Amino acid sequence: DPGSLAVFDTAAVHINATTKVSAIESILQERTTAAVQALFDVVFALPVEATDNNGVLAKLPKPTSKLPRALPVPSSDQLTTRWEKFAKEKGIMKKKKQRRVFDEESGKYKVRYGYDEKKDKDAVPEDWLIEVKNSRAPSKDAYTQRNADKRERVAKNKSQQRRNQLENPRSGLTPKEARAAHLKAQLKDARTSTASIGRFDKTVKGEDQVKFKRAKRKFDDVTGSADSERDKLRKVVGGVNK
Amino acid sequence: MRPLTEEEVKTLFEKLAKYIGRNITHLIDRQDDPHCFRVHRDRVYYVSESIMRKATSVNPHLMSMGVCFGKFSKTGKFRLHVTCLEYLAQYAKYKVWVKPTGEMPFMYGNHILKAHLGRITEDTPEHQGVVILSMSDVPLGFGVTAKSTQDARKMEPTGIIVFHQADVGEYLRNEDTLV
Numbered sequence: 001d002p003g004s005l006a007v008f009d010t011a012a013v014h015i016n017a018t019t020k021v022s023a024i025e026s027i028l029q030e031r032t033t034a035a036v037q038a039l040f041d042v043v044f045a046l047p048v049e050a051t052d053n054n055g056v057l058a059k060l061p062k063p064t065s066k067l068p069r070a071l072p073v074p075s076s077d078q079l080t081t082r083w084e085k086f087a088k089e090k091g092i093m094k095k096k097k098q099r100r101v102f103d104e105e106s107g108k109y110k111v112r113y114g115y116d117e118k119k120d121k122d123a124v125p126e127d128w129l130i131e132v133k134n135s136r137a138p139s140k141d142a143y144t145q146r147n148a149d150k151r152e153r154v155a156k157n158k159s160q161q162r163r164n165q166l167e168n169p170r171s172g173l174t175p176k177e178a179r180a181a182h183l184k185a186q187l188k189d190a191r192t193s194t195a196s197i198g199r200f201d202k203t204v205k206g207e208d209q210v211k212f213k214r215a216k217r218k219f220d221d222v223t224g225s226a227d228s229e230r231d232k233l234r235k236v237v238g239g240v241n242k
Numbered sequence: 243m244r245p246l247t248e249e250e251v252k253t254l255f256e257k258l259a260k261y262i263g264r265n266i267t268h269l270i271d272r273q274d275d276p277h278c279f280r281v282h283r284d285r286v287y288y289v290s291e292s293i294m295r296k297a298t299s300v301n302p303h304l305m306s307m308g309v310c311f312g313k314f315s316k317t318g319k320f321r322l323h324v325t326c327l328e329y330l331a332q333y334a335k336y337k338v339w340v341k342p343t344g345e346m347p348f349m350y351g352n353h354i355l356k357a358h359l360g361r362i363t364e365d366t367p368e369h370q371g372v373v374i375l376s377m378s379d380v381p382l383g384f385g386v387t388a389k390s391t392q393d394a395r396k397m398e399p400t401g402i403i404v405f406h407q408a409d410v411g412e413y414l415r416n417e418d419t420l421v
Binding site: 217219220221222223224226229230232233234236237239240241 | 243244245247248251252255256259263264266267270271276278279280291294295298
């Protein structure tokens, strides 16, 4: 495979218990030299281009052998929301919009949205008129309806986000954010794993001291039932005088 | 102001039982005017229920109500004050009577010596909480016996028979801190 400068010799090497170590060495030596020679022959037979700085270079073809994975297989844990799982299934890709777009009128590249944007700000807006879709007259005017629809969609999106958060706590976070959150949680655990729950430890610059929340003590009512209180007292007296 | 927790009640009654034993029930079940225990700023007050209810509306700072029996330390130990002497003297099991010559030393905060001893209840064990009275049955304070009744008979006159814990003179000496 000259594309990846690799040569594969798949013929079997016959070694049994009787062959000596030196014999094994010589066999392997022969095989490797043959293979490398073959690779060199192929590479030097490739088309050539001359460059100024680096001399004469061979143009390598595209690699044909598949390299094994460098990183482990991504687990489905990476898909944290329902949409992500659906998109993976259907093969829907994320398309990033470019910031710059070509403007035919001025013949320049303008920005999609912002300071030097493609849109003409002085022209009449596109939504100066909104056609009514159905023949029967709607109860609201189209602009109010549009705003109401938007609010509905936003609320729906919010509730879906909350649902996603319940289903998977790591949803909504980028991998970097997830790692940062995990690290923060580990740090908190480490800081409170002392005898005094991190209360009297020296603080590092940039960190604030561990918050100590004492368990709230619960007392009976001040003017609660006097009889039940007296019963409690009598019970304790019984225990004391035993 | 709040009622006592179970542990606090236990601590309080264990202390009281050293002096009045089973008569604590007389404190809890009173025929005339039902009283209750309340804690206010670490001090335990024995107060009539109607007055306690009125005291809930004292604003801003309630000083004291009823009788202050004592106070809880920061670590939860209870210390009896002389202010509860009236109730201790009423219900005490073991009493020590002190001669007129021994009244003044005791009221200045000294322990009671054998020479000052007038009478002592029979069968008082060692390290028992006792109430100290003058020969005219006026309560002077309370303390803890150093020796039992039998051992006290054999002691020399300068020996201590009752350790001082609280006396009536504290009303003058600790005027500021006593509630």
